[in-house]
Amino acid sequence: MATLLETLRRQTPMLSVGVLTADWMNLQPQLSILESAGVPLLHIDVMDGAFCPAMTFGPPIIQAIQTSLFKDVHLMIENPLEKLDSYVQAGADMITVQVESTKHPHRVLQALGGMTNANDPARGIIRGAALNPGTPVEALDPLMEELEMILLLAVNPGWGGQKFIPSTRRRIDAVRQRIAKSGGNILLCVDGGIKRDNLVEVAQMGAEIIVSGSAVFDGKDPAGNIAYLQKQLGKG
Ligand code: DX5
Numbered sequence: 001m002a003t004l005l006e007t008l009r010r011q012t013p014m015l016s017v018g019v020l021t022a023d024w025m026n027l028q029p030q031l032s033i034l035e036s037a038g039v040p041l042l043h044i045d046v047m048d049g050a051f052c053p054a055m056t057f058g059p060p061i062i063q064a065i066q067t068s069l070f071k072d073v074h075l076m077i078e079n080p081l082e083k084l085d086s087y088v089q090a091g092a093d094m095i096t097v098q099v100e101s102t103k104h105p106h107r108v109l110q111a112l113g114g115m116t117n118a119n120d121p122a123r124g125i126i127r128g129a130a131l132n133p134g135t136p137v138e139a140l141d142p143l144m145e146e147l148e149m150i151l152l153l154a155v156n157p158g159w160g161g162q163k164f165i166p167s168t169r170r171r172i173d174a175v176r177q178r179i180a181k182s183g184g185n186i187l188l189c190v191d192g193g194i195k196r197d198n199l200v201e202v203a204q205m206g207a208e209i210i211v212s213g214s215a216v217f218d219g220k221d222p223a224g225n226i227a228y229l230q231k232q233l234g235k236g
């Protein structure tokens with residue numbers, strides 16, 4: 001059976017749709033829209049009010065979300081090491097930690113590497129390391145053997161609906177080169193500020209997983225939005 005990494009590798013570039021700005025009191029029909037549109041990943045932004053000012057949700061809500069999409073959990077929290085297990089138990093398929101959130105990013109990724117996907121042990125858990133826009137990409141160098149995904153934030157963490165920071169373009173390029181040099185099977189993800197007008201550009205720059213939240217959940221037409229974005233990626 002294919003691991004999640006192998007499954008995703010075959011579908012790149014792909015969307016991971018962020019639920020931060022979804023209508024949470026009416027979540028299920030919105031998830032059905034994503035499922036029917038063939039979106040593979042659901043991006044779940046966990047904020048603890050400490051690493052970033054906003055607070056969102058934790059393991060019980062993640063566990064309660066009923067979907068066939070893989071759960072792509074982005075932890076923007078302090079002390080991730082001691083909380084990893086609760087996110088794994090809640091059914092996270094991918095767990096991404098901010099390198100700035102811990103003194104021990106290597107140890108966090110190592111610990112994740114020893115954990116088993118609670119949905120299906122054969123699937124594996126994709127381990128991601130995320131960088132804030134102000135963190136030098138060199139921070140990734142000692143971590144390359146302990147991860148399957150690198151997430152570049154194209155906005156500062158904390159809010160949906162922000163503008164794509166232009167220096168991200170240079171950073172995508174630098175990370176792409178690092179991945180090629182490492183020879184590892186590592187997915188490149190870009191998160192924040194991705195809309196109808198820059199999705200294709202970001203994919204062409206080499207992003208393999210593209211997080212888009214408010215461009216889908218804009219309070220108006222999620223079905224129309226997702227159809228448009230999927231088509232732009234050649235999947236409509
Ligand atoms: C930023 C989050 C992003 C964000 C994406 O803190 O990590 O995932 O919610 O949302 P949009 O697509 O609205 O920028």
Ligand code: ZN
Pocket residue numbers: 018043044045074191211
């Ligand atoms: Zn995110």
